[in-house]
Amino acid sequence: MRLSKLLFISFAVILPLVIYSPVTAQDGGQDQPYYIVQEGDSLWEIAARFGVTLEDLQQANNISDPGQVVIGARLIIPGLKGVNGQLNSITVAYGETLRSLSRRYDLSDTTLAQLNRIISSAELYAGVTLIIPTIENQNPVPTERANLTSGQSLLELAVLHGKDSWELALDNNLPGTWAGLPGDTLRVAGDSQGDAPAGLPESITKVEVDPLLMIQGGTTVVKVSAPPGMTMSGSLADRTLNFFPQDYGYVALQGIHAMTPPGLYPLTLAGELPDGERFAFSQNVLVKNADFPYDPSLEVNPVTIDPAVTEPESELWASLGVLVTPEKMWDGLFASPVPAEFKVCWTSLFGNRRSYNGGTYDYFHSGLDFCGQTGTELYASAPGKVVYIGELTVRGGVVVIDHGWGVYTAYDHLSKILVQPGDMVQPGQVIGLGGATGRTTGPHLHWEVWVGGVQVNPQDWLKRAYP
Numbered sequence: 001m002r003l004s005k006l007l008f009i010s011f012a013v014i015l016p017l018v019i020y021s022p023v024t025a026q027d028g029g030q031d032q033p034y035y036i037v038q039e040g041d042s043l044w045e046i047a048a049r050f051g052v053t054l055e056d057l058q059q060a061n062n063i064s065d066p067g068q069v070v071i072g073a074r075l076i077i078p079g080l081k082g083v084n085g086q087l088n089s090i091t092v093a094y095g096e097t098l099r100s101l102s103r104r105y106d107l108s109d110t111t112l113a114q115l116n117r118i119i120s121s122a123e124l125y126a127g128v129t130l131i132i133p134t135i136e137n138q139n140p141v142p143t144e145r146a147n148l149t150s151g152q153s154l155l156e157l158a159v160l161h162g163k164d165s166w167e168l169a170l171d172n173n174l175p176g177t178w179a180g181l182p183g184d185t186l187r188v189a190g191d192s193q194g195d196a197p198a199g200l201p202e203s204i205t206k207v208e209v210d211p212l213l214m215i216q217g218g219t220t221v222v223k224v225s226a227p228p229g230m231t232m233s234g235s236l237a238d239r240t241l242n243f244f245p246q247d248y249g250y251v252a253l254q255g256i257h258a259m260t261p262p263g264l265y266p267l268t269l270a271g272e273l274p275d276g277e278r279f280a281f282s283q284n285v286l287v288k289n290a291d292f293p294y295d296p297s298l299e300v301n302p303v304t305i306d307p308a309v310t311e312p313e314s315e316l317w318a319s320l321g322v323l324v325t326p327e328k329m330w331d332g333l334f335a336s337p338v339p340a341e342f343k344v345c346w347t348s349l350f351g352n353r354r355s356y357n358g359g360t361y362d363y364f365h366s367g368l369d370f371c372g373q374t375g376t377e378l379y380a381s382a383p384g385k386v387v388y389i390g391e392l393t394v395r396g397g398v399v400v401i402d403h404g405w406g407v408y409t410a411y412d413h414l415s416k417i418l419v420q421p422g423d424m425v426q427p428g429q430v431i432g433l434g435g436a437t438g439r440t441t442g443p444h445l446h447w448e449v450w451v452g453g454v455q456v457n458p459q460d461w462l463k464r465a466y467p
């Protein structure tokens with residue numbers, strides 16, 4: 001009895017020290033945080049990254065010439081109180097929170113926030129690079145997640161996972177076993193789930209956002225590994241995501257509009273688990289500037305830029321890409337819509353900012369222009385169903401094909417249309433002949449790809465098999 005009581009007392013004395021001093025005291029400079037110089041680094045950049053002056057960085061490392069820093073050199077980073085070990089960069093995955101990162105890397109969230117100068121959780125967007133101190137030979141603790149449900153105590157959760165409740169509190173930087181909050185996702189030592197989205201329920205084992213750093217005009221794929229029988233919904237910026245069941249879970253495709261101002265936008269995932277539990281998680285993602293070039297102003301027939309004509313046509317055009325067919329009809333890469341001789345002959349790329357007849361740059365090029373002549377055979381790019389044909393003022397003779405899952409292709413300026421709405425088409429099938437109808441300066445094919453109601457860069461679909 002005496003021994004166990006003694007153990008309990010010593011444990012109670014040590015405990016606050018462990019919790020409130022997650023990093024050990026500095027030891028005569030020996031334990032000062034350091035950074036190993038990587039290829040492409042400059043001393044100036046390193047100083048900026050860690051928020052220190054170049055002079056202080058030079059002084060701390062006895063460097064007289066800032067140009068003479070070699071790859072692999074160990075640089076002491078001055079002025080970082082309460083931090084030691086090697087400072088590394090990590091990329092924040094979608095689903096990570098400041099709390100989950102602090103748990104994974106065994107750091108207080110204050111240290112993490114200070115080290116990375118994070119002021120609000122909104123800045124912890126998916127894809128951001130963070131500085132994480134790691135002690136040599138001490139990798140992130142392999143963990144699995146456990147959700148604390150409403151009315152469940154930490155003790156109950158610990159018993160369920162065959163753990164000790166104090167150990168669980170310690171591992172999760174909680175001041176005591178009473179401090180767990182309902183809905184909190186805790187770290188339980190055990191099987192590794194390194195890429196598990198900590199902010200989401202534990203039955204969602206993985207969320208892949210590809211690309212994590214988005215770009216204007218890009219196509220984003222969101223894959224959620226989760227059990228069947230869920231309802232899955234979400235949104236990216238102001239667009240609703242359409243999820244479709246897959247053997248691993250659910251997938252959604254969404255285009256990023258070419259005119260989206262670069263910046264942070266929320267990616268929200270929500271739904272209901274098979275047991276009826278509801279969840280919602282939101283984290284910002286970054287949309288980068290694609291730096292689309294500005295084309296010289298184009299001279300066109302004034303009728304084709306009259307809002308009385310262009311607006312109704314634009315409304316019609318936008319309405320054609322809205323309907324989401326649940327059946328995916330394509331598989332693999334999209335095929336080029338033109339004969340081999342014109343395959344890489346492009347007269348204008350997607351996204352270019354445009355002005356007509358000396359006006360303002362309110363337009364962008366919504367497709368990829370292929371060379372060709374009037375009469376050149378044009379092909380369907382992928383299996384699908386023809387949903388629209390017509391003669392329009394701006395776009396000329398057009399064919400629109402639905403490929404399912406909210407993905408469409410459109411073919412403009414045709415001189416002859418060889419399909420009817422309702423026709424099922426295959427890649428390589430001739431759907432019409434090239435021309436110069438509508439708003440154009442000469443014969444060419446303007447080819448568009450739509451994803452989730454947004455025109456995207458068609459070249460992506462020629463290079464990569466989606467999803």
Ligand SMILES: [Zn+2]
Binds near residue numbers: 348365447
């Ligand atoms: Zn075009």
